[in-house]
Amino acid sequence: MERTLILVKPDGVKRNLVGEVLSRVENKGYQITALKMLSVDRSLLVTHYAEHEGKPFFEPLVEFMMSGPIVAIVAERNRVIEGFRKLAGATDPTIAEPGTIRGDLARDQGTKVVQNIVHGSDSPESADREINIFFPELSK
Ligand code: DAT
Ligand code: MG
Numbered sequence: 416m417e418r419t420l421i422l423v424k425p426d427g428v429k430r431n432l433v434g435e436v437l438s439r440v441e442n443k444g445y446q447i448t449a450l451k452m453l454s455v456d457r458s459l460l461v462t463h464y465a466e467h468e469g470k471p472f473f474e475p476l477v478e479f480m481m482s483g484p485i486v487a488i489v490a491e492r493n494r495v496i497e498g499f500r501k502l503a504g505a506t507d508p509t510i511a512e513p514g515t516i517r518g519d520l521a522r523d524q525g526t527k528v529v530q531n532i533v534h535g536s537d538s539p540e541s542a543d544r545e546i547n548i549f550f551p552e553l554s555k
Contacts, residue, residue, distance in 0.1 A: 418448075418489055419496045420545040422534035425483035428452070432520055433486050436533060439502055439516060440490050449489035449550050455480060463548050475528035487549040496542055499535040506531060 423436050440447065455463075460477045467473050490499060504515025508531050511518035517531045524530050536542035547554055 416491050417493060417495050417539065417542075418491050418546060419499050419536045419542045420534070420549060421488040421490055421499060421536075422549075423486040423488070424530070424532060424534060425479065425481075425485055426521070426530040427532040428484050428486060430520075432532060435520065436486075436516060437488070440488070440499065443498060443502060445490040445492045445495050445498065447488055448491050449553060450486065451550075452484050452486050453549075454484050457481065459548060463545060472528045475526065479526075479528050479530060489546055489550060489553070496536055496539065500537065503531075503533050503535050508532075 421436070421440065423433050427433065427436060437447065437450075457477055460480050461468065464473065464476060464480075467476065492498075502516055504511030504517040506517075507523075507529060508517040508521035509523050511521070511531075513519060516533055521531045536545050
């Protein structure tokens, strides 16, 4: 059974899109096995986004992710990592295909960091690492 970490980012929570994201995940047939709303601090985000440290959008990304509550979700089923990345669509919401979460629900806001509603783990290793960050209680 594969697991992925999904985040509804502050833009998604502010725009009341939590239910919409959950519906798309559930309608696809994935099982939601953990869920919480939380506010995150800088040190958690630096760990979560370590691969992006030093990039020009890193600081804006951290600030954006601290701008309001987020919803963290663990979803499971065969190939859920790849499948949720397809549901989410391309990183840039202008490029993301209509029919995807980002393609349907986000647009370019002209900000230094792309605001695109959701995060999804990109590999089994990332998923394990990220689930441990957001749901340390699951590994106890
Ligand atoms: P993804 O979230 O599609 O896996 P990523 O891991 O490359 O994309 O980047 C993390 C987030 O950072 C992404 O969701 C939006 C933002 N971002 C990525 N590349 C960017 C860029 N070139 N300019 C501004 N923001 C960017
Ligand atoms: Mg990524």
